[in-house]
Amino acid sequence: MGRLFRDVDGGVLFPQGSVVCIGAFDGLHQGHRALVRHAVSRGRQSGLPAVALSFEPLPREFFARDTPPPRLTLPRAKVEGLLGLGVEGIGLLRFNAALSAMPAEDFVQRLLVGRLQAREVWIGPDFRFGHRRGGDLALLRTMGAGLGFAAGEIEPVDHHDGRVSSTRIRECLRQGDFASAARLLGRPYAIGGRVVRGRQLGRTLGFPTANLRFPKTPALSGIYATRVHGVGAQPWPSVSSFGTRPTVDGVEPLLEAHLFDFDGDLYGRHIEVEFVAKLRDELKFPDLPSLTEQMHRDAAEARSLLSEHQRRATA
Template identity: 75%
Template sequence: MSRLFRDVDGGELFPQGSVVCIGAFDGLHLGHRALVRHAVGRARVLGVPAVALAFEPLPREFFARDNPPPRLMLARDKVAALRELGIDGVGLLRFDARMAAMTAEDFVRDMLVRRLGVREVWIGPRFHFGNRRHGNLALLQAMGGELGFAAGEIAPVDLRGERISSTRIRGLLVSGEFVHAAELLGCPYSIGGRVVRGRQLGRTLGFPTANLRFPKTPALSGIYATWVHGVFEQPWPSVSSFGTRPTVEGVEPLLEAHLFDYQGDLYGRHIEVEFVAKLRDEEKFNDLPALTAQMHRDAEQARRILSEHRLRATA
């Protein structure tokens, strides 16, 4: 069972020691996965737990609270994905004013050494941490020499010469380049969660939806052709709206997936919505009949795209 912890304060978590990797891990793209797998491999060699340290909220969200940057992945999905990669302990550290003011040296002593008993710590290229981003590989190596741990940096990960980064992936999603984004992520981009009850307006318009909350600034918004996973063994074709629903005065971002030709009740079920193609941006309509007419056009277009997508996948 993987261990989850949130605080720098507290007692020793891994008396036998640990191998630690640190990063934002937003999206868990191929570069992140290389770092995590390297740490897990080293932990298995040393016979100690592998620990991943991340922050919630992300530091850039804390420093830009009035205009937070887009998020690829919610915290719950990040923890689940890290566990699937073999991580034994996940530190989803609270990033608040106190954490922002903590020096890199104090973070090493209090978190890495005292709480985690770090034997090795691994970071990605150009990673910085601590107040004023003073912490880096050189500091980790210097302190490791004093405090008895090793520190290293994995080599940059690229794809056909292109540097892989969460920023690049966000840009690809905004421009609807889902195939390219999937290459950098190592899998198609999707958002998962438990289906919640909405206002049920779609049902009255003939388009019932399975709704997933996304309480962060999403990396994309609009109307999409999508596959829904988790209902049947095979992905189910759907058309999805992701955003703040301007015609019905939505506020919190909501992902609404209409599953074609499906009549069942999905409330409480965990599903995954995979994005295939963008149909259009969100749009505010003058009335519900105009919205309904556009929804029919969106559904027809999504059906065509997904039919072609399925044929390509089986060719």
């Protein structure tokens, strides 16, 4: 298990030195993975631990609190993904007023050198950090020359007609283009979490659901054909609603997955919902019977789409 820390200041975490990479890492897409893998590889060559630095909330969320930008992943998924790539330390730095006002030079001195004893620092193309985005590769190299670390920038990762980016992935999800999103991510888009109790309205209507909270602004909303991982030996076919449930006056985004022909208790279990195809946008229905009728249509369409998806995958 890697070491997780949240603060810029504190004791030395890696006295033997470290190789550091820095990024938002929202979605942990192919570009992010290339950066992290490079840092991990450099660390192994040097016999040093690799450390990934990110922020929570993300800076864009902090500066746009009234209209936060959509998130691809929650912090837990980011941490699990980074650990899976081989890092030994993860900094989910508390992005607050103090950190936003910190000059880039202080960030380097206090965190990169003071806490992490960085020997190498790697960033992605055009990455900026520190107050008013005053830190860049040039600053890292200049300070590193005097403080004992090297700095570098990886090449951008391109796919088809442009750079792989979280912005491109969010647009793919908004359009329901999950195939393109999967190519940019390097895996199918999915949301994981622990199943929580809802209002149990779905059970009353004949559609019991496994509910996952998403306490951020999601990158997509609507009704989807999905597959649930973590329930059986194979992904379980399902139909899912993701949004604020306008018919029943919901507020916080909730992912509700109805697993076809499933009979069991999933409360408290960690599952992952993979998005396969979008069926429609969220709608507000005049009454519950109208909602139930549409749910039957959605379920039938999802079953058909998932069967076809499975048939193509095994052909």
